[in-house]
Amino acid sequence: MTEAPELPATAPAVVAHGKDDLRIEDVPLKQPAPAEAVVEIAYGGICGSDLHYWLHGAAGESILRDPLVLGHEVVGIVARAAADGTGPAAGTPVAVHPATPGPGAARYPADRPNLSPGCTYLGSAARHPHTDGAFLRYANLPARMLRPLPPKLPLRRAAVVEPASVAWHAVSRAGDVQGKRALVVGAGPIGTLAVAVLKRAGAAHITAVDMFDKPLATASAVGADAVLKGDDEAAIAAVEADVVIESSGNRFGLASAINGAARGGRVVMVGLLPSGPQPVPVSLAITRELELVGSFRFNDEIDQVIAALADGSLVTDPVITHEFPLSQGLEAFEMARDSASSGKVLLNFGA
Structure with a gap:
């Protein structure tokens, strides 16, 4: 029987201590539980929620009360398999599904654990104690x-894999898109990945909308047939899309999504708007x-995303625009906050 490899006592991590207080620091490594594997993280993608914890000390209503290791978009190699024999063996390259469904199965559809009450996510302050993420070696x-x-x-x-799964789920919520006209509002990482998923799913024509040129260029690179600036209201309204993916996460984007939808169309809202009432043209949604x-x-x-990336049918490489070693993690976060200049920004934990 092969002995488990020796691991260091500490490892570098990306830790949010509060608003405007982000640190790259060594954290002590805990002994894994029997059902836990130790994963040597190779890459981590910076998500909007990670930025919110850094910039605001909160992501929506999830407020930092203690230091939090960020990160849920990670891949790596299993360094030590789970002691109870579950999961992949040491040396296996893995992606991570960062959700832990909560209790209360009777209160949500059994096939939709993402809706379970009390669901936790890696790198989240939604619960206390917080759920540390995986931005550590x-x-x-x-x-x-x-x-x-x-x-x-x-x-x-x-x-x-993780953000592409979010986009894949959003497109699946749109129903069968084969041969349909599609509009994607907001060409950040989720939006451009939605374009890629729509392309693979056979959408007949895809229009992407954003305020900046670089995201629109990325959208074109992964399959958009046309691009529009977000302030071109007349052109957006003329799209008359059967399916709209709203991924901007602001009320102006949702208004554009409604304006750009054809009568009888479907608008999928994946961009998370701020809490509270939002002024949007609901009357137009009613009359259409x-x-x-x-x-x-x-x-x-x-699982479908992994298979599609492996066989090359899902084209996502242009979405990754920047890569930084972990030692330059603060610079990476500065780049990720600049949506005009960046798409998906990666941290390289092995560099």
């Missing part, structure tokens, strides 16, 4: 979260009989 992760990666899928490409559909995280779509 060696992360203890439940073996059930780990998804083995095909040998031919590079870890860097697999780094978008639009379906406004929410989309939150994902479930088992991660």
Whole structure:
């Protein structure tokens, strides 16, 4: 029997201590639970929620009360398999499904654990004690979260598995998009990944909308047939899309999504708007009989995403625009906050 490898007592991590207080610091490594594997993290993608914890000390209503290790978009290699024998063996490259469904199965559809009350997510302050994330060199992760990666899928490409799963779930909420006209409002990482998923799913024509040129260029690179600036209201209204993916996460984007939808169309809202009432043109949604559909995280779509990335049918490489070593993590976060200049920004934990 092969002995488990020796691991260091501490490892570098990205830790949010509060508003405007982000640090790259060594944290002590805890002993993994029997059902946890130790994963040597290779890449981590910076998400909007990570930025919010840094810039605001909160992500929506999830408020930092203690220092929090950030990060839920991670891939790596299993350094030590779970002691109870579950999950992949040491040496296996893996992606991570960062959700832990909560109790109360009777209160949500059994096939939609993303809607379970009390669901926790890696790198989240939604509960207290907080749920630390995986932006650290060696992360203890439940073996059930780990998804083995095909040998031919590079870890860097697999780094978008989590956000691509969010986009895949959003497109699935739109129904069958084969042969339909699609509009994606907001060409950040989720929006451009939604373009890629729509392209793979056979949408006949895809229009992407954003305020900045670089995100629109990325959208074109992954399959958008046309791009529009967000302030061109007349052109957006003329799209008359059967399916709209709203990924900007602001009321202006949602207004554009409603304006750009065809009569009887469906608007999928994946961009998370701020809490509280939002002024949007609901009367137009009523008179056009639009379906406004929410989309939150994902479930088992991660397995389909991994397969599509491995066989090359899902094109996502242009979405990754920057990569920084962990030692330059603060610079990476500064780049990620600049939506005019960046798409998905990666941290390289092995550089």
